[in-house]
Amino acid sequence: MYIKYFLIFIFLSFSISLFAQAKLTSKSLTNRQQSISNDSLPTNRSKGFKNIATIDMYKQFNSELDSISVDTTLSLNKDLKFNYLQKDNFGLMPFANIGQTYNTLSFNASDNLSVPQFGARARHFNYLEHEDINFYEVPTPWTRLTYKTAFDQGQLLDAFFTVNLSKQFNFSIAYKGLRSLGKYQNALTSSGNFRFSSNYHTKDKRYSAKGYIVMQDLLNQENGGITTEDIENFTSGNKEFLDRSVFDPNFEDAENILEGKRFYFEHSYRITTEKDSSNNKLAIVNKISFEDKYYQYDQQSNSTDFFGDAFTNSIKDKVTLENFKTSFGVNYSNKLLGQIGLALNYTDLNYGYNSVVLFQNQQSIPNRIKSNFFGLEGFYSKTYKVFNISGKGSINLSDTFVGSFLDGSINLKLNKDISLSGGVSINSRLANYNYLLYQSDYINYNWYNFDNFKNINTQQLKFSIQSQKFVNAYLDISNIDNYTYFNLEETIDEVNIIKPKQYSKPLQYLRLKIQKEFKFGNFALDNTIMYQNVVGDDAVINVPEFITRNTLYYTNYVFKRSMRLQTGVTLNYFSKYNMNGYDSLLAEFYTQNETELGNFPRLDFFINAKVRQTRIFLKAEHFNSSFTGYDYFSAPNQPYRDFIIRFGLVWDFFL
Structure with a gap:
């Protein structure tokens, strides 16, 4: 329902834009064309802004307050x-159809996480995470429409709108939708990403708040790829198979979907006043996040035996995760010491299924991984002349969900063109949830490894050089202990036996x-x-x-x-x-x-x-x-x- 109202809202803002542009006089239009070529936008300003708007006044920044320039160049x-x-x-x-997954040719061995991630990672490439959400400050309303054709009977459209109702208050609303039939049988993709963000600060900037809502659904029909017998027909370039719809896939009655909702709110209050905080600034900060997501696989029948034997004829696997996290801390900055932040956080998570699997040999697969625990997190940043030192870390105060990370870097700006950086990342956490617990109507896809798998431990050294004149280069060296992965164990009667596995060697x-x-x-x-x-x-x-x-x-x-x-x-x-x-x-x-x-x-x-x-x-x-x-x-x-x-x-x- 919210999508319908959102599209009406975009249409109205679009109509208002056309009406406003039509009222420009020929002289102002000429000036506008000249200014646009210089990325300058002489339009009416929102309340609290002054003078003519230029492109550098349109600001966007992420949750870490890193500024990202609005670039309209080609x-x-x-x-x-x-x-x-x-x-x-x-x-x-x-993959063949837009909206399907991607195979990773490279990967980052380390991450700044202390808890497991939700499974179904192949569905997460277009799933917007916390760091993907931006906040805005604009002198005039800004709308961006992105359109691209798809593969038969579908399109990709991303509509975005943001406005400052005053200098202190901004909101943005956007929706990205995709539908694409694809060239192969049973390969339809359909996805939607709705996001709403807002930020506010008082005139004296002592209190500030920001938050967002993200609702996402990503659906793919699945066919298991073409059969092994048809690979030769594909690689030979046989003209009878150039119409890809004639291929018989491994199955034609399955689909999977990932849905998620995330609500985030962060606010802070600066205790020190502007007058007495020239050298010292102290603020209290509170963050609240709640995410509810699920992954579901549906298949009308298991007649193909592609995944092996099943408990039932109609397959419907569904797993959910509820993740609540809040933190309360202080941020302190001093011209000599730099910026320091320290917070106490609390996490409550609930992952699992609505049933317990019991095999004939009395082996059982439980249905839930639940936990709540406290933790500590912090950051540090200091800039001195051409140097910048920064770091952040987190540790779980839990006996069952043991996890921590530490990430630090040093940046050196030699001149306007050359920048050097080096850093280290240390990470220890449990494997993703679907390695620890998985249930399915397919017999081969049931396991529980929460008590058996150890923490994945990663140490990474990273170096980079940035220079438009010479070269941009990035190097990282990682050591991984207890690497966890899905492995093709064996193939029995043309059925691939795939199991989670932990590698004990470095x-x-x-x-x-x-x-x-x-x-x-x-x-x-x-x-x-x-x-x-x-x-x-x-x-x-x-x-x-x-x-x-x-x-x-x-x-x-x-x-x-x-x-x-x-x-x-x-x-x-x-x-x-x-x-x-x-x-x-x-x-x-x-x-x-x-x-x-x-x-x-x-x-x-x-x-x-x-x-x-x-x-x-x-x-x-x-x-x-x-x-x-x-x-x-x-x-x-x-x-x-x-x-x-x-x-x-x-x-x-x-x-």
Whole structure:
């Protein structure tokens, strides 16, 4: 119901925008065109703002108060981020249909978490986490519409609107919706991401508050990929199978869905006044977060035996998580000491199912993991001339949910172009919930490892250099103990036996990423290369040794500088390796060492343009699919998409 009212709201704001723009005189329109070319927006200001609005006055920031500039220019980065995730997806291998999952070609071994994550991680690529939500401050109402074509009978649309009702109060509302039928049978995707955020501060800025609501649902029909017998028909380029809908998938009656609601509120009060806080500032801070989410897998029948024997003929697996967390602490800042924050937090979590599984041998699988505990968290930051030192950490005060993390970094700004940084991350936490407890109507997918699995321990060193003139490089070296993963144990009567497994030996993982752009007049060549190496006695982490993305493009103004045009070709490539398989029941990827995939190029040709505040994107994706060989897969038995032309645009307008 809220979606209907939201769309009405967007339509009204859109109509108001058109009416306001129509009232501009010819002189003001000329001035507006000139100012827009300079990213300046002379429009009416919200209450509390003065003078003419310029693009730098439109501010957005995340929960950590890191400022993110509002950028309406046309660049290669805009093309790289113009996708379903709306972020650079280097290191991710998309599946055939938009809205499906991604196979990870690379991963970050460490994370700043002290508790397990909800399972079904393959469904979480488009699931907005806490750090993905932004807050805003704008002098005039700002609306952004993002549109992109999908794969048959569907579209992708993201509509966003924010306004400051006064200098002190802002709210934003947005909804991203997708529907795409796909080229293969039973591959429909449908998702929706609704978000509302707001922030407020008093005129003296002693009290401030911010919060958001996020409601998300991500549904995928699942088909298990094409059958092993049909792989030859795909790789041979048989003309009878170029219409991908003729392939018989492994099954055609399954779907999974991930739904979640998150409510977050944070407020603070500065105890010291502006007069007596020139050197010392002290504030009390309170944060409250509640998330309720579930993952469900439905299959009308188990007649295919793809996942093995089942307890019932109709499959319906559902798991839920309720996670409540609150913290209360103080933030202190001093010109000499820097910024220090310390808080006591409380977590209450409830994960599990509504039934208990009992096998014939009297072995039982419990249905719940529940716990509540206190913890400590803190941060530190200090800037001195060209140096910045920062760190944050957390520890659980619990005997059962033992977990902690510590992340620290040092940044050095040598000059306007060159920045150096180094850091260390130490993390210890339990494996994700679906490794610890899982129930299913399929007999093979029932386990309880809460008492058996140890904490995953990770230590990571990281270094980076940022320089547009020379090179951008990032290096991290990780040591992992008790690495936990889903493993293809064996195949019995064409049924893959996939189980969670914990590796008791240490693993070392090295990742080096280098990016450099070369410019020749209006031409440019942008290169991103990644090298990876895993050291261990067994192949439990499989990643390609090399990943590369290279873009040759041309940029110039046309039509008397009224349009900025950008066109070029992008090459994506990764070396052959034992690519992880996809399990649609778990919505997880698993390690397998039987099928090598990769070593195929993906070429995309694009033409992008900007007219005033509208950016237009036209792309011929994978145009080499018909002449470089049909050996492209996103996972075993999961073919990648064929050549297709897609269109989209991003339209910003300001009242």
